[in-house]
Amino acid sequence: MKLTILFGGASFEHEISIVSAITLKDKLENFDLSFIFCDQDHDFYLIEASKMKATTFSKGEHKKMPKLSLGNGAFIQKGIFSSKKYKAIVLNLIHGADGEDGTMAALLDFYSIGYIGPRLNASLFSYDKSYTKHLCKERNIKTLEYALLSSYEYKNMNISYPIIVKPVSLGSSIGVSIVRDESEIDYALDVAYEYDTNILVEPFIEGVKEYNLAGYMADGKIVYSIVEEPQKEEFLNFEKKYMDFSRSDKVLSADISDELESKLKSAFNKVYTNMFEGSLIRCDFFLIDSEVYLNEINPIPGSMANYLFEDFSKSIEELASSLPRLKRAKVTYEYIHSISSAKGK
């Protein structure tokens, strides 16, 4: 099966997208893979498999490789007298801006290129953490209380310390800080406002139990990964996450009761259904007083959370064969025709 890994993007998570792509190169060996890189300037390059290493991009060597553009149904390499089409299902592996903010969804849909990844609406509701809160409220999924800041006005936010401060639309822990008391908050906000104009504040719960669960829909049913209890650190900073994105060793299932597992799956199902079809997502949950809380939706998880799936290649194949069909409105000219003929009378 042909599959194009699309990675890079003009995003703060550009580098981890490269790491994710390199990791998947090994994990999806039995596919007929091609690699398309989107650079800072939004130019696309076709990257030879043997050149899939981090330094190709950090040294700018990709610029010597064939440039592609988007065309109807395919990426296209234009020559002077002919052009070559790269037609395959795309795995959208651009983390953060461009990939997860709805841009790639809109582009790939517009050009009728099938893809694994969140659709436009799904992108918006996961990319902006405040919209995720609304989605959860609507769907009866518990989340932590929160405040939304767009300035340094934090006096009335009604959440007790310690708190966690996050740019509203970034992943991979970029710009995130834990703040233990008011003396630290200005600095934390400075850091977060470097990345975003809106900041989400939530209580930080020391030692809270965390569980991650990934899944995708194929043939109308959700296929779940194993449940992972991630290694406990206060939280993963960018460097740790960066290494985390190259994970490929399978992890052990968390030692949890059937009851908890089914609660996690039920929450995942509520998040996923009628929103994330076409994508493989990872949901990160908290367990507080035996209740499941959604912490975050990762609509394009690092290295596609390959390490959580029994047979990752098979999962991607199933998902690729089950992508939602885009209904395009049929254009007619009946009013113009009827008006023209009325005028002709």
Place this chain on the structure above:
Amino acid sequence: MKLTILFGGASFEHEISIVSAITLKDKLENFDLSFIFCDQDHDFYLIEASKMKATTFSKGEHKKMPKLSLGNGAFIQKGIFSSKKYKAIVLNLIHGADGEDGTMAALLDFYSIGYIGPRLNASLFSYDKSYTKHLCKERNIKTLEYALLSSYEYKNMNISYPIIVKPVSLGSSIGVSIVRDESEIDYALDVAYEYDTNILVEPFIEGVKEYNLAGYMADGKIVYSIVEEPQKEEFLNFEKKYMDFSRSDKVLSADISDELESKLKSAFNKVYTNMFEGSLIRCDFFLIDSEVYLNEINPIPGSMANYLFEDFSKSIEELASSLPRLKRAKVTYEYIHSISSAKGK
């Protein structure tokens, strides 16, 4: 000033976009205009001004005109040995799908082409009428009570007849019916489900007062149009709207109190600010018991609601000079560099 009118789109509102574009050709005479048509297949064509009439498109004559593609900063006409760039601010005049659903916003932003029109988030919150309800709730703007249907299950919807049934994501009254009692609802739902998988139901209020107000932000301030009290018909059906989209005669200001005018402006301001910057929108309001209710947001109103502005050309010029700047994340390779050098040790 150069300006590109982008119109058409694979949308049920394709024809009214053509009518809008033809209308604006006359209204924006003092601009250096070019016309780019997006057809059903998502191919772009450069249309000569003299060919800007409805039959050019209904007869398929546009297919003989130069084909364009999207490139960095411009639409591009590719020749064998050279290519020509059409670089100008775009007025996104694609009504409905493609234009108002966020697709054009994503494409034009991705290719760094400046445009008048709703941005990605703004598109989502206006295109889906149920998201508009959420936006209004969040911003303390009154709207009618509603129910959302995704099947024929209407028994529990708790809204008394007469009701109005609307596809959740279409404009121009397409698929909309007024239903006076249960005997008519199945047919109305049949019609609406032709166009959408989600249906919005609201009470239909006989003889309700309606007011339309358009506006845009320039230099950080909202510039309002006059307030119009639209001609009262039960509601405009598609054919009436179609004709309505070619409106170009200025209308009279509604005869309303200063108090009502300021209430309408205040509601408009709440809708617009921090969401619709870069676009000229028209909000349609109801007045019920002296309270202003938002009925609909038109982020790309028919013929840009030119008839509501004192000096429409000047308005478009002001808006074009005040477009929001897109912040693009700066890509660095610091982690890859630091890891590479650590490995080198």
